[in-house]
Amino acid sequence: MSALATQVLQGDRRALARLLTIVENAREGSDDALAALFPHTGHAHIVGITGPPGAGKSTLVNALTQALRTDQKTVAILAVDPTSPFSGGAILGDRIRMRDLAGDTGVFIRSMATRGSLGGLARASRDAVRLLDAAGYDHVLVETVGAGQNEVEIARMAQTVLVVEAPGMGDDVQAIKAGILEIADILVVNKADHPGLDNTVRGLKMMLELGHPASRTQVMSHHGRAMSVAAPVSASDDQPLWMPIIVQTVATEGRGIEALLDAIRAHRAHLHLDGHLQRLEHRQLEIELQERLRDALLARLLEHVSAQDMSVLIERIQQRRLTPNQAVETMLAGLRFGQFED
Amino acid sequence: MSALATQVLQGDRRALARLLTIVENAREGSDDALAALFPHTGHAHIVGITGPPGAGKSTLVNALTQALRTDQKTVAILAVDPTSPFSGGAILGDRIRMRDLAGDTGVFIRSMATRGSLGGLARASRDAVRLLDAAGYDHVLVETVGAGQNEVEIARMAQTVLVVEAPGMGDDVQAIKAGILEIADILVVNKADHPGLDNTVRGLKMMLELGHPASRTQVMSHHGRAMSVAAPVSASDDQPLWMPIIVQTVATEGRGIEALLDAIRAHRAHLHLDGHLQRLEHRQLEIELQERLRDALLARLLEHVSAQDMSVLIERIQQRRLTPNQAVETMLAGLRFGQFED
Numbered sequence: 001m002s003a004l005a006t007q008v009l010q011g012d013r014r015a016l017a018r019l020l021t022i023v024e025n026a027r028e029g030s031d032d033a034l035a036a037l038f039p040h041t042g043h044a045h046i047v048g049i050t051g052p053p054g055a056g057k058s059t060l061v062n063a064l065t066q067a068l069r070t071d072q073k074t075v076a077i078l079a080v081d082p083t084s085p086f087s088g089g090a091i092l093g094d095r096i097r098m099r100d101l102a103g104d105t106g107v108f109i110r111s112m113a114t115r116g117s118l119g120g121l122a123r124a125s126r127d128a129v130r131l132l133d134a135a136g137y138d139h140v141l142v143e144t145v146g147a148g149q150n151e152v153e154i155a156r157m158a159q160t161v162l163v164v165e166a167p168g169m170g171d172d173v174q175a176i177k178a179g180i181l182e183i184a185d186i187l188v189v190n191k192a193d194h195p196g197l198d199n200t201v202r203g204l205k206m207m208l209e210l211g212h213p214a215s216r217t218q219v220m221s222h223h224g225r226a227m228s229v230a231a232p233v234s235a236s237d238d239q240p241l242w243m244p245i246i247v248q249t250v251a252t253e254g255r256g257i258e259a260l261l262d263a264i265r266a267h268r269a270h271l272h273l274d275g276h277l278q279r280l281e282h283r284q285l286e287i288e289l290q291e292r293l294r295d296a297l298l299a300r301l302l303e304h305v306s307a308q309d310m311s312v313l314i315e316r317i318q319q320r321r322l323t324p325n326q327a328v329e330t331m332l333a334g335l336r337f338g339q340f341e342d
Numbered sequence: 343m344s345a346l347a348t349q350v351l352q353g354d355r356r357a358l359a360r361l362l363t364i365v366e367n368a369r370e371g372s373d374d375a376l377a378a379l380f381p382h383t384g385h386a387h388i389v390g391i392t393g394p395p396g397a398g399k400s401t402l403v404n405a406l407t408q409a410l411r412t413d414q415k416t417v418a419i420l421a422v423d424p425t426s427p428f429s430g431g432a433i434l435g436d437r438i439r440m441r442d443l444a445g446d447t448g449v450f451i452r453s454m455a456t457r458g459s460l461g462g463l464a465r466a467s468r469d470a471v472r473l474l475d476a477a478g479y480d481h482v483l484v485e486t487v488g489a490g491q492n493e494v495e496i497a498r499m500a501q502t503v504l505v506v507e508a509p510g511m512g513d514d515v516q517a518i519k520a521g522i523l524e525i526a527d528i529l530v531v532n533k534a535d536h537p538g539l540d541n542t543v544r545g546l547k548m549m550l551e552l553g554h555p556a557s558r559t560q561v562m563s564h565h566g567r568a569m570s571v572a573a574p575v576s577a578s579d580d581q582p583l584w585m586p587i588i589v590q591t592v593a594t595e596g597r598g599i600e601a602l603l604d605a606i607r608a609h610r611a612h613l614h615l616d617g618h619l620q621r622l623e624h625r626q627l628e629i630e631l632q633e634r635l636r637d638a639l640l641a642r643l644l645e646h647v648s649a650q651d652m653s654v655l656i657e658r659i660q661q662r663r664l665t666p667n668q669a670v671e672t673m674l675a676g677l678r679f680g681q682f683e684d
Contacts, residue, residue, distance in 0.1 A: 031667055039662040278660065285656045285666065290640060292670045297639035297677075298632060304679040314627045318620065320381040324627065325373055328634045334680010335639075337646040 002029060005036040008135050013108060016135050020110055023127045034127055037134035044076075044133040045268055048158025049143045050183075055164040056190040060251040061143050062101065067257045068139055069106055076108040076137035080125055080144040080154075108137060122153045123295075126288060129157055155183035156287055159280065160267045162260075164188045165204065167196035181207055184244050186263045192222045192248035192256065201246060208244055220263065222248040222256030242270050305331050344371060347378040350477050355450060358477050362452055365469045376469055379476035386418075386475040387610055390500025391485045392525075397506040398532040402593040403485050407449060409599045410481055416448040418479035422467055422486040422496075423455050450479060464495045465637075468630060471499055497525035498629055501622065502609045504602075506530045507546065509538035523549055526586050528605045534564040534590035534598065543588060550586055562605065564590040564598030584612050647673050 004022075007015030023030045049057055058079075065075045101107045110132075112125060125142065132140045144154050155161050163184035181187070187204055189197065205217045245263045249256030271277040302310075313330065316322040322330075346364075349357030365372045393399055400421075407417045443449045452474075454467060467484065474482045486496050497503050505526035523529070529546055531539065547559045587605045591598030613619040644652075655672065658664040664672075 034667065035665045038665045042662060281660055282653075282656055285659055286652065288666055289652070289656070289669055289673075292666060293643060293673060294636040294640050296670050296674060297643065298636045300674070300677060301635060301639065301679060310628065310631070311624075314624055314631070317627055318623055320384065323377045323380045324630055324634060325376065327631055328638050331631075331635060332638060332642070334678075335642060336676075336678040336680065337643060338676010338678065 002033050002036060004029075005033045008037065008131065009040060011136065013105070016108065016131065017110070020128055020131055023131060024112060024124045026124075030127075034130065037131060040134040041130050042133065044129075044137055044140045045264075046129055046133070046140045046142065046157065046159045047264060048154040048161045049141060049164060050154050050161070051164030051188075055166040056251050057143055057164050060164055060188065060190055060249060061141055063249075063251045063254050063257045064141065064260065065101060065107060066254075067261050069104065071261075073138040074106040074108075074136070076132040076135070076140045077110065078125065078128055078132065078140060078142045079109070079111045080121065080142060081111060081113050108132065108135070122156070122291065125153070126157050156284055159271060159277065160185050160264055162186045162188055162264075164190050165200060166191040167194045167200040181244075185242060185267050186260070187244055187246045188260060189246060189248045190251050193250050193253075197248070201248070204246055208246075217243065217246055219246045220248060220256070220259040222250050222259070242267065242276075301331065344375050344378060346371075347375045350379065350473065351382060353478065355447070358450065358473065359452070362470055362473055365473060366454060366466045368466075372469075376472065379473060382476040383472050384475065386471075386479055386482045387606075388471055388475070388482045388484065388499065388501045389606060390496040390503045391483060391506060392496050392503070393506030393530075397508040398593050399485055399506050402506055402530065402532055402591065403483055404443065405591075405593045405596050405599045406483065406602065407443060408596075409603050411446065411448055413603075415480040416450075416478070418450040418474040418477070418482045419452065420467065420470055420474065420482060420484045421451070421453045422463065422484060423453060450474065450477070464498070464633065467495070468499050498626055501613060501619065502527050502606055504528045504530055504606075506532050507542060508533040509536045509542040523586070527584060527609050528602070529586055529588045530602060531588060531590045532593050535592050535595075539590070543590070546588055550588075559585065559588055561588045562590060562598070562601040564592050564601070584609065584618075643673065 004015050004019045008019055019033055021027075023034060049061055051057055061077060061079075065077065068075050101109065110128065112121070112128060129140050129142060142154055142158055161183050163181070163186075165187065167189065181204070187208070189200055189204070201219060205219065208217050245266070247256060247260045247263050249260055251257070271280065309331075313322065313327045317324055317327055346357050346361045350361055361375055363369075365376065391399055391403055403419060403421075407419065410417050443451065452470065454463070454470060471482050471484060484496060484500055503525050505523070505528075507529065509531065523546070529550070531542055531546070543561060547561065550559050587608070589598060589602045589605050591602055593599070613622065651673075655664065655669045659666055659669055
């Protein structure tokens with residue numbers, strides 16, 4: 001095993017930081033280290049946190065981390081941020097976190113920015129989560145700005161997905177919300193002290209119940225003490241179905257955070273019933289393998305078809321002498337797969 | 343040539359609608375019809391319109407269409423909408439358009455909803471744009487809700503990209519905006535009569551100039567009559583560079599629409615200088631071919647590796663006896679490409 005991988009297993013934070021950089025950039029040694037650490041994964045609870053900008057995700061992640069620390073759990077935070085040449089990759093909320101969580105060896109914080117394709121980020125994030133899992137953190141919180149495809153990616157690697165909303169973010173966001181709702185295990189209405197709370201909660205509840213006709217949504221207020229959450233079960237199904245819980249929080253004041261932790265624990269308990277977690281992992285791995293296969297297949301083809309060959313084909317398409325489809329057929333002519341040995 | 347394809351070339355709207363459905367769902371006959379019509383493409387000006395929900399894109403597209411009609415141009419509108427099982431694929435703004443544009447044979451309107459993957463939508467949208475182009479429309483307006491990856495997709499098929507914003511959509515959207523700005527040829531600040539206009543325009547201008555240090559941004563007010571727009575040129579480059587123009591509009595009242603048309607024409611003129619359009623099309627086709635190759639390669643592999651084989655590999659990954667990477671290597675063992683015949 002590489003020295004770095006061994007050090008990561010021994011709890012060396014600097015080794016972890018260095019290995020994350022290597023893995024993020026797919027540098028030499030990345031695959032070997034991941035292979036060495038892979039048998040040590042599978043213990044962390046991986047929680048995805050997404051939602052529109054301005055919902056207060058960073059503050060919420062911060063409050064959640066402090067609550068988990070009070071409970072003696074170790075926490076790794078992976079902040080995945082969309083970047084661009086314009087913004088230069090500013091990481092939202094990092095300064096707040098640095099201030100509140102600095103110096104606690106039970107917390108590890110890492111930011112990761114979009115470079116090039118979303119696909120590349122998905123690969124890098126998955127691998128980073130595996131390193132943090134192998135490093136022994138009890139919880140890995142993966143935070144991302146909700147922007148279309150990002151939430152879908154996060155749902156493909158997290159075990160429990162939190163979607164964070166805030167009151168008064170506008171009715172126009174309905175169409176977007178609908179897409180987000182599908183992936184939420186827990187809906188957090190943060191900034192619950194802001195005007196418009198009731199409307200927001202009512203709207204979310206309605207949309208959730210449209211999607212799960214046989215169930216009623218549990219709504220947990222940010223007032224009063226924490227409640228215990230029963231894993232909500234659909235009435236119509238043999239297979240116990242998870243019905244998303246709505247939790248109201250005021251993260252800046254720590255209100256509702258205990259209730260949120262209860263909801264997270266309830267979802268984790270649900271996953272460990274009846275093989276839910278195994279089936280979830282199976283589905284996620286299937287998607288991951290397909291993505292990796294797509295990339296690997298294209299990379300191999302591009303070793304075979306030169307940039308010059310490709311350019312010639314594109315020019316013929318531009319002259320309308322060949323369709324894109326026909327160009328693909330041309331490039332795939334003669335493709336053969338070897339005997340698959342199980 | 344198929345009867346439908348011939349009818350489309352003859353201007354038969356019902357044939358066009360039927361063929362769009364066939365192509366959207368990749369039904370039988372789709373490839374043949376596309377191949378037959380492909381030589382007739384390349385004449386339309388393809389304008390992409392994106393931006394956050396609530397910026398007034400549909401109203402803007404409507405106003406733009408009416409202005410183009412006054413100019414005797416024919417217009418096809420392709421509205422690409424994110425969908426979900428929850429919302430059932432409601433198409434934003436369609437009712438407004440139906441009312442204002444119905445009965446005009448110089449306008450063709452089509453909605454397309456996300457089914458399954460974003461990748462599938464990109465493929466279907468590109469093919470739909472080609473059909474509309476072959477059908478002879480002078481302008482194809484492709485409208486999509488800006489949500490992360492969607493804008494990137496639209497930039498990959500449009501020749502001129504409009505990003506629509508509105509004042510007072512919140513500072514938190516900065517990070518998202520940064521990503522959107524990269525793809526904008528023209529920035530439309532719609533609802534320019536709303537409070538916060540100056541701040542929004544100033545912010546956008548600043549971000550644009552950060553990305554193009556040698557240039558100054560043209561801002562076109564929604565007051566007064568249309569101005570003529572000179573193709574803006576970077577001072578520092580041999581290769582004339584397009585510097586995004588900011589145009590203020592009040593689409594509900596038709597204000598600023600003529601200035602926007604001027605900006606669109608200026609961008610089109612810029613594209614026809616020095617082979618810009620050819621290079622843009624070359625880059626777009628390269629990305630399209632890579633996407634098609636990825637999908638085609640995976641599809642062929644999955645004919646070769648059964649679902650059962652795949653499941654066995656996934657279970658071994660779940661037992662931590664194999665890494666995802668090793669599973670990919672296993673499936674690709676023996677892959678061979680034939681002789682590539684140019």
